[in-house]
Amino acid sequence: MNPHPARQASPVPAAGSPAARTRAWLADNLTDRLRTDRAxxxxxxxxxxxxxxxxxHEAGFAGITWPxxxxxxxxxxxxxxxxxxxxxxxxxxxxxxxxGKELAGPIILAVGNDRQKESFLPAILTMKHIWCQGFSEPGAGSDLxxxxxxxxxxxxxxxxxxQKIWTSGASKSQRCLLLARTGTADERHKGLVLFAVPMDLPGIDVREITSIDGQRSFCEVFFNDVIVSDADMLGxxxxxxxxxxxxxSIERATNRMYRSWRFQSELEHLIAACRTDARARSIMQPYARQLAQVRIEVEILKGLVETLVERLIAGEEIGPNGSFPKLYWSEAHQRFARIGLEIVAQFPPGVDGPLPDLRxxxxxxxxxxxxxxIYAGTTEIQLDIIAKRILNLKRAA
Ligand SMILES: Cc1cc2nc3c(=O)[nH]c(=O)nc-3n(C[C@H](O)[C@H](O)[C@H](O)COP(=O)(O)OP(=O)(O)OC[C@H]3O[C@@H](n4cnc5c(N)ncnc54)[C@H](O)[C@@H]3O)c2cc1C
Structure with missing residues (x-):
C-alpha cells in the first residue's frame, strides 16, 4: 500500500492578485512531504x-503564458x-x-505545427508526458x-x-527533445535536426547513472536504428x-525564473534557523559580512531576471543576454552553498528544533x-559568449 496517498488539492482562492492566489494555494497544498525545507x-x-x-497546473500556476x-x-x-x-x-x-515545461514547450510553440502543439503541449501540463533533453554526447558537451x-x-x-549522455530524467520520460545530425560531424552547425522522440520506441536503451547525491536522475541513452516518424520532427x-x-538561451534566461527568490528564501531560512539556538547563532556570527554579500547578490539577480522579463515583454530576443543570469546565479549560489555548508557542519551533535532540517x-x-x-552551459562557456557576442572580443590565443 502506498504510505503517502494522493491528497485532494484545495481549490484556488477566486479573488486577489496572481501573487496572493499563489501564496494562498501553496499554503494549503504544499504538504510537509513535499517541502524542501524539511528533512x-x-x-x-x-x-x-x-x-x-x-x-x-490545474490551479493556474503552470503553463501560465501558454495559449x-x-x-x-x-x-x-x-x-x-x-x-x-x-x-x-x-x-x-x-x-x-x-x-517539458520550460524547454520543449516553448520550442514547440515556436517551431511546432498545429498538430504537434495540440498533441504535445496539453500532455506536458497535465504531466502525462515527462520530457528529457537529448543534446549532450560523450564528445559533445560545451562544443555541442x-x-x-x-x-x-x-x-x-x-x-x-x-549516444546521448547526462540526459536528466530519461528513465522516467515519455518524450525526448533530441538533437541529431543529417550530414557528417564536420558540417558542425549545418544539417542539425530536432525531434520529439517517444521514449518507448524499439532500439532506445536507457541506462541510469548514480550521481554524487545518490540520485539516479542522469542517464546515458543509446539509439540503435530507432525509427522516428516525420510527424515527430520539430521544425x-x-x-x-x-x-x-x-x-x-531560454534555458539560461527564463528557465526556473523563480530561482533568485528561492535563493533569497534559502538565505533567510539559514539565518532564521540559526537564530533559534545560541550555539548556531555564534557559529553564524563570523560569516555576517559574507552573508551580507550573498544578500546583495540575490538583489542583483532579481534585478537581472526582472530586466530580462521587461525586455521580453518589449519584444526583444534574449540571445546572449541569457548568459548573465545563468552565470551570476550559478556562481553566487555555489558561494552561498559553501558558506551554508561550513556553518551547518559546525553544529554540535544533538542540535534540535529547526536545525536538523536546515542541515x-x-x-x-x-x-x-x-x-x-556546468549544466545549461559551463561558466567558461558563458564567459566566452559574453566576451564574443556582447563585447565583440576575439578569443584569447
Ligand atoms: C546536473 C546536470 C544535468 C544535465 N542535464 C542534461 C540534460 O538533461 N541533457 C543534456 O543534453 N545535457 C545535460 N547535461 C550536460 C551538460 O550540458 C554538459 O555537462 C555541459 O554542456 C558541459 O559539457 P561536458 O560535460 O561535455 O564538459 P566539457 O565540454 O568537456 O567541458 C569540460 C571543461 O572544459 C571547459 N571548456 C570546454 N570548452 C571550453 C572552451 N571553449 N573555453 C573554455 N573552457 C572550455 C568547460 O567549461 C569545463 O570546465 C547536464 C549536466 C549536469 C551537470
Missing amino acids: HDTPATLSELIGFEKAL KAYGGHGLGLREHLEINREIGRAPVPNSVNSI AALRTRAQRSQDGWRING APDEGWAAATRVL ARMQDIYLSSRAET
Missing part, C-alpha cells in the same frame, strides 16, 4: 511529485514572473518536468556542434543512431541549430550547486 526519511515519490505538479487552446492559462510574462516569485519564496520541489548522433532519411521517417531539417540555440537542506543545496556551473 525526509524517504523522499517524495515520483507519483507524489507528479500529483503536485498536476494540481499546480488556452493548448491547455495553458493565456496570461502574460508579468503574471508569470509574479507567480514564479511566490513559487520561489516557498520551499516547492523542483519540477520533474522542467524540460560536434554531436555525432545521426538521423538518416528512411522509408518510414528517420533512422536514428548514436524543418537544417533548422535544428537555430532551434537548439534558442532552447539554450539536511544545506547539504542538499551544496551537492546540487556543484552541477549548477
